[in-house]
Amino acid sequence: MMNIDDLQELAANRRSIRGYDKTRDIPDEMVRKILDCARWAPSGGNGQPWEFIVIRDEKTRYEIADLFLKQQEHKKEMELAVRGDAKMTGDGFRHAPVHLIVLGDPRVKETYPVRTMLDKADSHFYTGLASATLLIHLAATSLGLASQYVSDASSPYMETMLKVLLGVPEPLKVYHLIPLGYASKPIPARPRRELDEMTHYERYDMAKYRDDREFQKFVMTASRRGYYGKRTWVEDDTNQPTDPKEAP
Ligand SMILES: Cc1cc2nc3c(=O)[nH]c(=O)nc-3n(C[C@H](O)[C@H](O)[C@H](O)COP(=O)(O)O)c2cc1C
Numbered sequence: 001m002m003n004i005d006d007l008q009e010l011a012a013n014r015r016s017i018r019g020y021d022k023t024r025d026i027p028d029e030m031v032r033k034i035l036d037c038a039r040w041a042p043s044g045g046n047g048q049p050w051e052f053i054v055i056r057d058e059k060t061r062y063e064i065a066d067l068f069l070k071q072q073e074h075k076k077e078m079e080l081a082v083r084g085d086a087k088m089t090g091d092g093f094r095h096a097p098v099h100l101i102v103l104g105d106p107r108v109k110e111t112y113p114v115r116t117m118l119d120k121a122d123s124h125f126y127t128g129l130a131s132a133t134l135l136i137h138l139a140a141t142s143l144g145l146a147s148q149y150v151s152d153a154s155s156p157y158m159e160t161m162l163k164v165l166l167g168v169p170e171p172l173k174v175y176h177l178i179p180l181g182y183a184s185k186p187i188p189a190r191p192r193r194e195l196d197e198m199t200h201y202e203r204y205d206m207a208k209y210r211d212d213r214e215f216q217k218f219v220m221t222a223s224r225r226g227y228y229g230k231r232t233w234v235e236d237d238t239n240q241p242t243d244p245k246e247a248p
Helices: 004-013 028-038 058-083 106-111 114-119 121-142 156-166 212-221
Strands: 050-055 098-104 173-181
Touching: 004 121, 028 050, 028 098, 028 121, 050 058, 050 121, 058 098, 058 156, 098 121, 106 121, 114 121, 121 173, 156 173
Parallel strands: none
Antiparallel strands: 050 098, 098 173
8 A cells, every 4th residue: 555655745746747758658558557546536426427538549639639729719819808818728738649538427416315416416526527537647647657637628619529529429528638648848846835824723714814915916926827936926006906807
Protein backbone atom coordinates (compact mmCIF):
# COMPACT_ATOMS: atom_id res chain seq x y z
CA MET A 1 0.00 0.00 0.00
CA MET A 2 1.27 3.47 -0.91
CA ASN A 3 2.20 5.62 2.11
CA ILE A 4 0.97 9.15 2.79
CA ASP A 5 4.25 10.78 1.71
CA ASP A 6 4.08 9.01 -1.65
CA LEU A 7 0.46 10.08 -2.05
CA GLN A 8 1.26 13.68 -1.10
CA GLU A 9 4.15 13.70 -3.60
CA LEU A 10 1.92 12.25 -6.31
CA ALA A 11 -0.76 14.90 -5.67
CA ALA A 12 1.80 17.72 -5.64
CA ASN A 13 3.55 16.52 -8.80
CA ARG A 14 0.50 16.33 -11.04
CA ARG A 15 0.38 19.21 -13.51
CA SER A 16 -1.94 20.34 -16.24
CA ILE A 17 0.35 19.90 -19.23
CA ARG A 18 -0.56 21.77 -22.39
CA GLY A 19 2.37 20.84 -24.61
CA TYR A 20 3.23 17.25 -25.62
CA ASP A 21 6.28 15.53 -27.12
CA LYS A 22 4.98 14.20 -30.45
CA THR A 23 7.94 11.80 -30.81
CA ARG A 24 7.09 9.71 -27.71
CA ASP A 25 4.31 7.14 -27.71
CA ILE A 26 2.90 5.36 -24.68
CA PRO A 27 2.17 1.62 -24.51
CA ASP A 28 -1.36 0.21 -24.40
CA GLU A 29 -0.54 -1.47 -21.11
CA MET A 30 -0.06 1.93 -19.44
CA VAL A 31 -3.38 3.16 -20.75
CA ARG A 32 -5.13 0.05 -19.47
CA LYS A 33 -3.56 0.44 -16.02
CA ILE A 34 -4.64 4.07 -15.86
CA LEU A 35 -8.23 3.18 -16.75
CA ASP A 36 -8.18 0.29 -14.31
CA CYS A 37 -7.39 2.81 -11.54
CA ALA A 38 -10.23 5.05 -12.71
CA ARG A 39 -12.86 2.32 -12.48
CA TRP A 40 -12.18 2.07 -8.72
CA ALA A 41 -13.41 5.62 -8.20
CA PRO A 42 -16.28 6.09 -5.75
CA SER A 43 -19.65 7.10 -7.22
CA GLY A 44 -23.12 7.93 -5.91
CA GLY A 45 -25.11 4.70 -5.53
CA ASN A 46 -22.08 2.90 -7.00
CA GLY A 47 -23.63 3.92 -10.29
CA GLN A 48 -20.21 4.06 -12.01
CA PRO A 49 -21.33 6.62 -14.58
CA TRP A 50 -18.07 6.52 -16.59
CA GLU A 51 -17.11 4.96 -19.90
CA PHE A 52 -13.93 5.70 -21.79
CA ILE A 53 -12.93 6.03 -25.43
CA VAL A 54 -9.22 5.57 -26.17
CA ILE A 55 -8.15 7.36 -29.34
CA ARG A 56 -4.75 6.88 -30.93
CA ASP A 57 -5.55 7.55 -34.58
CA GLU A 58 -3.73 10.75 -35.57
CA LYS A 59 -6.39 11.89 -38.03
CA THR A 60 -9.08 11.61 -35.35
CA ARG A 61 -6.91 13.38 -32.76
CA TYR A 62 -6.32 16.24 -35.17
CA GLU A 63 -10.05 16.46 -35.94
CA ILE A 64 -10.71 16.67 -32.22
CA ALA A 65 -8.13 19.43 -31.81
CA ASP A 66 -9.69 21.31 -34.73
CA LEU A 67 -13.12 21.11 -33.07
CA PHE A 68 -11.51 22.42 -29.91
CA LEU A 69 -10.04 25.41 -31.77
CA LYS A 70 -13.38 26.17 -33.34
CA GLN A 71 -15.24 26.25 -30.04
CA GLN A 72 -12.42 28.36 -28.57
CA GLU A 73 -13.35 31.16 -31.00
CA HIS A 74 -16.66 31.79 -29.22
CA LYS A 75 -15.08 31.40 -25.84
CA LYS A 76 -12.41 33.95 -26.68
CA GLU A 77 -14.91 36.38 -28.14
CA MET A 78 -16.98 36.18 -24.94
CA GLU A 79 -13.91 36.73 -22.74
CA LEU A 80 -12.87 39.75 -24.74
CA ALA A 81 -16.38 41.20 -24.77
CA VAL A 82 -16.93 40.83 -21.04
CA ARG A 83 -13.44 41.15 -19.57
CA GLY A 84 -11.36 42.75 -22.29
CA ASP A 85 -8.68 40.11 -21.84
CA ALA A 86 -8.49 36.57 -23.14
CA LYS A 87 -5.62 34.23 -22.33
CA MET A 88 -6.77 30.97 -23.90
CA THR A 89 -5.33 27.47 -23.79
CA GLY A 90 -4.14 26.21 -27.15
CA ASP A 91 -4.38 22.97 -29.08
CA GLY A 92 -0.95 21.59 -28.06
CA PHE A 93 -2.73 18.45 -26.89
CA ARG A 94 -3.24 17.36 -30.50
CA HIS A 95 0.31 15.93 -30.30
CA ALA A 96 -0.42 13.75 -27.27
CA PRO A 97 -0.34 10.15 -28.61
CA VAL A 98 -3.51 9.19 -26.75
CA HIS A 99 -6.75 11.07 -26.28
CA LEU A 100 -9.09 9.68 -23.64
CA ILE A 101 -12.69 10.75 -23.73
CA VAL A 102 -14.53 10.32 -20.44
CA LEU A 103 -18.22 9.74 -21.08
CA GLY A 104 -21.02 9.77 -18.52
CA ASP A 105 -24.22 7.75 -18.64
CA PRO A 106 -26.92 9.80 -16.89
CA ARG A 107 -29.16 6.73 -16.57
CA VAL A 108 -27.08 5.81 -13.50
CA LYS A 109 -29.17 8.37 -11.63
CA GLU A 110 -31.63 5.49 -11.17
CA THR A 111 -29.15 4.00 -8.68
CA TYR A 112 -29.66 6.99 -6.36
CA PRO A 113 -32.22 7.11 -3.55
CA VAL A 114 -35.46 8.89 -4.48
CA ARG A 115 -34.66 12.06 -2.54
CA THR A 116 -31.16 12.21 -4.02
CA MET A 117 -32.73 11.92 -7.49
CA LEU A 118 -34.80 14.99 -6.67
CA ASP A 119 -32.20 17.24 -5.13
CA LYS A 120 -28.70 16.14 -6.12
CA ALA A 121 -28.87 13.87 -9.15
CA ASP A 122 -26.70 16.07 -11.37
CA SER A 123 -24.21 16.82 -8.64
CA HIS A 124 -23.77 13.12 -7.80
CA PHE A 125 -23.45 12.23 -11.47
CA TYR A 126 -20.70 14.78 -12.09
CA THR A 127 -18.91 14.06 -8.81
CA GLY A 128 -18.57 10.41 -9.89
CA LEU A 129 -17.15 11.48 -13.24
CA ALA A 130 -14.80 13.96 -11.57
CA SER A 131 -13.54 11.29 -9.18
CA ALA A 132 -12.72 8.86 -11.98
CA THR A 133 -11.12 11.68 -13.94
CA LEU A 134 -8.88 12.70 -11.05
CA LEU A 135 -7.74 9.09 -10.68
CA ILE A 136 -6.81 9.08 -14.37
CA HIS A 137 -4.65 12.17 -13.89
CA LEU A 138 -3.00 10.78 -10.75
CA ALA A 139 -2.40 7.38 -12.34
CA ALA A 140 -0.83 9.09 -15.36
CA THR A 141 1.42 11.15 -13.06
CA SER A 142 2.51 8.00 -11.22
CA LEU A 143 3.70 6.60 -14.58
CA GLY A 144 5.66 9.75 -15.41
CA LEU A 145 3.08 10.78 -18.00
CA ALA A 146 1.60 14.18 -18.70
CA SER A 147 -2.12 14.84 -18.84
CA GLN A 148 -4.55 17.71 -19.14
CA TYR A 149 -8.16 18.51 -18.38
CA VAL A 150 -9.90 19.57 -21.57
CA SER A 151 -13.30 20.35 -20.13
CA ASP A 152 -14.26 22.33 -23.22
CA ALA A 153 -14.99 18.91 -24.73
CA SER A 154 -18.39 19.14 -23.02
CA SER A 155 -19.29 22.58 -24.37
CA PRO A 156 -22.45 22.26 -26.52
CA TYR A 157 -20.72 22.57 -29.90
CA MET A 158 -17.78 20.32 -29.11
CA GLU A 159 -19.84 17.67 -27.35
CA THR A 160 -22.29 17.49 -30.25
CA MET A 161 -19.54 17.24 -32.84
CA LEU A 162 -17.53 14.72 -30.81
CA LYS A 163 -20.56 12.50 -30.40
CA VAL A 164 -21.04 12.41 -34.17
CA LEU A 165 -17.32 11.93 -34.87
CA LEU A 166 -16.96 9.09 -32.35
CA GLY A 167 -20.42 7.51 -32.72
CA VAL A 168 -21.42 8.10 -29.09
CA PRO A 169 -25.07 7.09 -28.58
CA GLU A 170 -27.77 8.93 -26.65
CA PRO A 171 -28.18 9.52 -23.76
CA LEU A 172 -24.43 9.44 -23.02
CA LYS A 173 -22.71 12.73 -22.23
CA VAL A 174 -19.18 13.80 -23.08
CA TYR A 175 -17.55 14.83 -19.82
CA HIS A 176 -13.85 15.58 -20.41
CA LEU A 177 -11.12 14.96 -22.91
CA ILE A 178 -7.84 13.87 -21.32
CA PRO A 179 -4.74 13.87 -23.51
CA LEU A 180 -2.01 11.49 -22.35
CA GLY A 181 1.64 11.56 -23.36
CA TYR A 182 4.98 13.01 -22.35
CA ALA A 183 5.40 16.70 -21.57
CA SER A 184 7.36 18.67 -24.16
CA LYS A 185 8.94 20.60 -21.27
CA PRO A 186 8.75 20.54 -17.47
CA ILE A 187 6.19 22.88 -15.92
CA PRO A 188 6.56 24.41 -12.44
CA ALA A 189 3.81 23.89 -9.88
CA ARG A 190 0.95 26.36 -10.08
CA PRO A 191 0.27 28.40 -6.95
CA ARG A 192 -1.79 26.89 -4.14
CA ARG A 193 -3.24 28.66 -1.14
CA GLU A 194 -1.51 27.89 2.14
CA LEU A 195 -3.05 25.05 4.13
CA ASP A 196 -3.53 27.19 7.24
CA GLU A 197 -5.41 29.83 5.26
CA MET A 198 -8.11 27.37 4.29
CA THR A 199 -8.36 25.13 7.34
CA HIS A 200 -10.64 25.92 10.25
CA TYR A 201 -10.76 24.02 13.51
CA GLU A 202 -14.00 23.25 15.33
CA ARG A 203 -15.81 26.25 13.80
CA TYR A 204 -15.30 28.77 11.02
CA ASP A 205 -12.51 31.19 11.93
CA MET A 206 -13.68 34.59 10.67
CA ALA A 207 -10.10 35.88 10.87
CA LYS A 208 -9.51 33.68 7.81
CA TYR A 209 -12.54 34.88 5.90
CA ARG A 210 -11.53 36.58 2.65
CA ASP A 211 -13.39 39.82 2.06
CA ASP A 212 -14.38 40.72 -1.50
CA ARG A 213 -11.20 42.70 -2.13
CA GLU A 214 -8.91 39.91 -0.90
CA PHE A 215 -10.91 37.46 -2.95
CA GLN A 216 -10.59 39.61 -6.06
CA LYS A 217 -6.86 39.83 -5.46
CA PHE A 218 -6.69 36.04 -5.33
CA VAL A 219 -8.61 35.71 -8.62
CA MET A 220 -6.46 38.29 -10.37
CA THR A 221 -3.11 36.97 -9.17
CA ALA A 222 -2.95 33.33 -8.05
CA SER A 223 -5.61 31.78 -10.29
CA ARG A 224 -5.29 30.99 -13.96
CA ARG A 225 -6.90 34.36 -14.74
CA GLY A 226 -4.05 35.82 -12.72
CA TYR A 227 -1.61 33.95 -14.97
CA TYR A 228 -0.68 31.68 -12.06
CA GLY A 229 0.91 34.47 -10.02
CA LYS A 230 2.54 36.32 -12.92
CA ARG A 231 -0.05 39.09 -13.08
CA THR A 232 0.67 42.13 -10.93
CA TRP A 233 -1.91 43.44 -8.49
CA VAL A 234 -2.26 47.18 -8.13
CA GLU A 235 -3.71 48.37 -4.83
CA ASP A 236 -6.13 50.79 -6.44
CA ASP A 237 -9.25 50.58 -8.51
CA THR A 238 -7.50 49.86 -11.80
CA ASN A 239 -7.75 46.12 -11.17
CA GLN A 240 -10.50 44.10 -12.80
CA PRO A 241 -13.84 45.11 -11.27
CA THR A 242 -16.17 42.39 -10.01
CA ASP A 243 -19.02 43.55 -12.22
CA PRO A 244 -18.26 42.26 -15.75
CA LYS A 245 -20.25 45.18 -17.19
CA GLU A 246 -17.56 47.52 -15.87
CA ALA A 247 -14.71 45.50 -17.31
CA PRO A 248 -12.33 47.43 -19.57
C1 LIG B 1 -13.14 20.88 -13.71
C2 LIG B 1 -11.85 21.32 -14.34
C3 LIG B 1 -11.87 21.85 -15.62
C4 LIG B 1 -10.68 22.24 -16.24
N1 LIG B 1 -10.71 22.63 -17.54
C5 LIG B 1 -9.55 22.85 -18.20
C6 LIG B 1 -9.54 23.06 -19.60
O1 LIG B 1 -10.58 23.04 -20.28
N2 LIG B 1 -8.35 23.26 -20.20
C7 LIG B 1 -7.17 23.24 -19.50
O2 LIG B 1 -6.11 23.40 -20.11
N3 LIG B 1 -7.15 23.04 -18.16
C8 LIG B 1 -8.31 22.83 -17.50
N4 LIG B 1 -8.30 22.56 -16.16
C9 LIG B 1 -7.03 22.56 -15.44
C10 LIG B 1 -6.89 23.74 -14.49
O3 LIG B 1 -6.72 24.94 -15.21
C11 LIG B 1 -5.70 23.46 -13.57
O4 LIG B 1 -5.96 22.30 -12.81
C12 LIG B 1 -5.38 24.59 -12.62
O5 LIG B 1 -5.08 25.76 -13.34
C13 LIG B 1 -4.21 24.25 -11.70
O6 LIG B 1 -3.07 23.86 -12.46
P1 LIG B 1 -2.44 22.41 -12.25
O7 LIG B 1 -3.47 21.40 -12.68
O8 LIG B 1 -1.21 22.36 -13.11
O9 LIG B 1 -2.12 22.27 -10.80
C14 LIG B 1 -9.47 22.16 -15.53
C15 LIG B 1 -9.44 21.61 -14.24
C16 LIG B 1 -10.62 21.17 -13.66
C17 LIG B 1 -10.56 20.51 -12.30
